[in-house]
Amino acid sequence: MNKVWVSIWRENRLGTKAMAEKLIKDMGLSKAMANVFAARNITTAKEALSLTEFELMQLLDVGMAEVSSALSRISEIACPPYQTALNLMEQRVHKEDHGGHLPTGLKGLDEALCGGIPFGVLTELVGPPGIGKTQLCMKLSLLASLPTTYGGLNGHVIYIDVESKFSSKRMIEIGVQSFPDIFNMKGVVQEMAGRILVLRPTTLSKFTESLQQIKLSLLQRPVKLIVIDSIAAIMSGDFAQGASRQNLLGWHVSFIKSLAESSRIPIVVTNQVRSQTREEGSQYSFQAQRTDDLSGYDSHLVAALGINWAHSVTIRLVLEAKSGQRFIKLAKSPLSPPFAFPFIITSAGISLLNDYGTELKGMEINRIHQHGHSDIINFDGKGCSDKRRNPT
16 A cells, blocks of 8 residues: 555646646746746746745736736646545555556566566566567467466567567467467467567667657557667667667656557566666665665676666566576565565576565666576576577
């Protein structure tokens, strides 16, 4: 219940902020009064309501009656009517119940996510190369295309494979091992494979075209999942670090989020990692005590693309390796505290070693490890290269 209250508070705060940024010219004031505000460079409700009536009289050079009338109108539009906490909670619960989830098939993670990957928002998978991101993406693609009787969504999947890591052979292997009853039936493999549309843009402009193509596909097919693997690769491939890249990233993120919200389907995006700078390590001293002990050859990494991107995703799942053991961390969720679950990768895909996990605190929530990662996945005792046969 506490998780729901926190999420409600966040949504209400963001909604109030958006109302405060509403433009005065759109609030139904007389044209003459709206022009007076514009001439004094007072354009938003926040700017107008932060001044007293006497300050506005002096600044706008109008009478008290005109100022009072304008402020009353601006307040009425910008300040939403109050709602009780009970009403907000009921709205949130209703939204969650009707929003839906795509189960990951990982019991402990699904329980922490209150059902699985949520519809209508962005879910990020971030981690070093070879850790299992693409493995999880392929498993989710299978689950979205499976019939509902097998826990799937019985729909189509659009998979944007930026780095050409998608393997239909590996995906079928996961399906055969995970769902032998259905995948051993005649024609099922072809049907499931036919439900997954793979796009491979090689430039940012091609990626933009792919997004436009997705918008059309949503009208033509019962699409139940969109996967972008990976967003960092396409952004870093065309542009260097700087404001131009951030602006382009912002436009694409806004477009992707609007697709998720309007179509009410889950969108899963993979992200790469980068080294953590000394300044970043000491920037948030309230989270945990910093240490400069780098013994054990443990590399501390953070998610690529920066803080603005991090705020755009609703769910962040971190895949990492510590002392030779892989973990999947629920690092960001509006409904759950941070948890870490140990996992392995087998011929059936990702499998949790336990379903209860470990709750995380402090800097361990966002820090990403790749210590003792051997790049080898064992399938029933047979070794094969993670990088060669089973891309992340």
